[in-house]
Amino acid sequence: MRLLPLVFAMLGACAAAAQVPQQRGHETVPGHSPPVFAAQGTVQLAFTPGDNAEAMIVGCIGEARQQILVQAFSFTSRALANALIAAKRRGVDVQVMADREQTFGGEASRIPELVRAGIPVTLEVRYQSAHNKVMVMDAGSADAAVITGSYNWTYAAQHKNAENVLILRHNPDIANAYAANWRRHFADALPYAKQ
Numbered sequence: 001m002r003l004l005p006l007v008f009a010m011l012g013a014c015a016a017a018a019q020v021p022q023q024r025g026h027e028t029v030p031g032h033s034p035p036v037f038a039a040q041g042t043v044q045l046a047f048t049p050g051d052n053a054e055a056m057i058v059g060c061i062g063e064a065r066q067q068i069l070v071q072a073f074s075f076t077s078r079a080l081a082n083a084l085i086a087a088k089r090r091g092v093d094v095q096v097m098a099d100r101e102q103t104f105g106g107e108a109s110r111i112p113e114l115v116r117a118g119i120p121v122t123l124e125v126r127y128q129s130a131h132n133k134v135m136v137m138d139a140g141s142a143d144a145a146v147i148t149g150s151y152n153w154t155y156a157a158q159h160k161n162a163e164n165v166l167i168l169r170h171n172p173d174i175a176n177a178y179a180a181n182w183r184r185h186f187a188d189a190l191p192y193a194k195q
Contacts, residue, residue, distance in 0.1 A: 041170030071132035081110035122189035144175030
């Protein structure tokens with residue numbers, strides 16, 4: 001429990017040291033400093049392989065009520081795919097954006113399962129690697145959450161790799177910024193199509 005106040009103190013110190021004024025909106029303008037947001041809400045974290053990050057993420061997916069926006073580099077986790085499919089079935093708007101090369105080049109990709117379940121999937125093709133690992137839950141609401149970190153949505157991230165995951169809850173500005181970034185990437189992505 002002592003870690004959370006330390007995280008918030010460090011975030012506040014970094015923001016104060018940067019002396020960057022908060023910008024209107026949440027779009028980053030090339031050549032300008034990124035926006036700074038007030039620390040609020042809660043931060044939950046996990047480190048693999050020791051912590052059960054996958055279960056933590058599945059739990060957060062289960063809390064979503066309106067929408068889940070996903071950015072994936074690699075997606076091989078059966079548990080995370082099943083959680084997103086279950087969210088879709090209970091009426092949550094689930095949308096996935098994935099790295100094209102990883103989707104078609106990697107083994108055991110769960111992306112085709114998501115597509116078969118009726119989840120819209122788009123593929124990022126503009127970048128060498130679409131390396132974001134993000135889920136945004138219920139942006140625009142007080143209960144918004146953002147999942148991010150080094151953790152890919154994979155079996156290896158939980159069981160074989162040294163990874164980290166953060167879940168940032170109840171900070172609507174952060175969720176809105178991540179959702180705006182998702183939409184910016186979505187504008188350049190292509191619909192999923194089997195090869």
